[in-house]
Amino acid sequence: ATIRRTEPTAGSGDSARRFGTQRVLVEPDAASGVAVMKFKNPPVNSLSLELLTEFIISLEKLENDKTFRGVILTSDCPRVFSAGLDLTEMCGKNPAHYAEYWKAVQELWLRLYLSNLVLIAAINGACPAGGCLISLTCDYRILADNPKYLIGLNETLLGIVAPFWFKDTLVNTIGHRASEQALQLGLLFLPAEALQVGLVDQVVPEDQVLSTALSVMARWMAIPDHARQLTKNMMRKTTVDRLVKQRDADIQNFVSFISRDSIQKSLQMYLEKLKQKKG
Numbered sequence: 001a002t003i004r005r006t007e008p009t010a011g012s013g014d015s016a017r018r019f020g021t022q023r024v025l026v027e028p029d030a031a032s033g034v035a036v037m038k039f040k041n042p043p044v045n046s047l048s049l050e051l052l053t054e055f056i057i058s059l060e061k062l063e064n065d066k067t068f069r070g071v072i073l074t075s076d077c078p079r080v081f082s083a084g085l086d087l088t089e090m091c092g093k094n095p096a097h098y099a100e101y102w103k104a105v106q107e108l109w110l111r112l113y114l115s116n117l118v119l120i121a122a123i124n125g126a127c128p129a130g131g132c133l134i135s136l137t138c139d140y141r142i143l144a145d146n147p148k149y150l151i152g153l154n155e156t157l158l159g160i161v162a163p164f165w166f167k168d169t170l171v172n173t174i175g176h177r178a179s180e181q182a183l184q185l186g187l188l189f190l191p192a193e194a195l196q197v198g199l200v201d202q203v204v205p206e207d208q209v210l211s212t213a214l215s216v217m218a219r220w221m222a223i224p225d226h227a228r229q230l231t232k233n234m235m236r237k238t239t240v241d242r243l244v245k246q247r248d249a250d251i252q253n254f255v256s257f258i259s260r261d262s263i264q265k266s267l268q269m270y271l272e273k274l275k276q277k278k279g
């Protein structure tokens, strides 16, 4: 994916020169050092290989541009932050594709989880599974107060299992017992429940999610970068190293697991159910 620079939006001045790719819009504000990154992969921001790749490219570009110290992740699609991993990438394909796809999922998590940027998730829609994982990699999570916007690692409901580094990310956020229950039951939390269990840090009216994210960002950016970055690294490096040490084994585990007939059947049935839902 190439990064395309578009002309500044009207009245936005130089500092809001948008850039990004087809599926990841980036609205930078150089004056504040904050960029808003919006996923735009309609209808539900499913994390396709293309979206993952463009996400990694856009994140790397922001990390390499010292103008930016903070990024707000949000959705350009109504009602959905992200529907999680793209199920069509995980069924009906071949082992080589599964390996390529999983490598990209790992890569995105590794880069987000240890990012030097302040990352804030402005969750303006449903946030299941891989979408929830992305929000968990952030330093702070704000969820719109809409009972339709459920959040959680619901993989068991699909008959699949979130890998250990998904689990570790959840445990680091809500604790072991809450994670044990949430993962086994595939819990999708209502906003108030997500707040109560610590899955999100704030629940605000839908039209205040972005403004709240901007004010929280200002608070985090008031901390000297180097000290905050070293502290974040101290908190997260052990978790990251567990995957780094066994990335290839993790890919092989995923490929053999997802290739099982029983798993392929579960995924197909789940996709069918999603499509029937509309009927």
Ligand SMILES: CCCCC/C=C/C(=O)SCCNC(=O)CCNC(=O)[C@H](O)C(C)(C)COP(=O)(O)OP(=O)(O)OC[C@H]1O[C@@H](n2cnc3c(N)ncnc32)[C@H](O)[C@@H]1OP(=O)(O)O
Pocket (backbone or CB within 6 Å): 043, 044, 046, 079, 080, 082, 083, 084, 085, 086, 087, 088, 126, 128, 129, 130, 131, 154, 155, 158, 160, 161, 162, 163, 254, 257, 258, 271, 274, 275, 277, 278
């Ligand atoms: C084995 C190791 C892997 C473990 C880690 C796995 C992590 C994952 O992320 S697995 C994916 C889990 N995701 C979900 O369970 C969410 C499924 N989707 C939904 O619940 C809903 O779509 C919604 C709440 C996100 C949005 O609902 P709504 O606005 O009503 O939209 P629709 O359900 O009608 O969906 C529209 C359209 O998109 C397709 N779709 C939805 N989710 C996915 C997805 N994750 N991957 C691919 N495609 C998805 C859905 O089938 C509809 O398609 P069309 O009928 O062709 O329009």
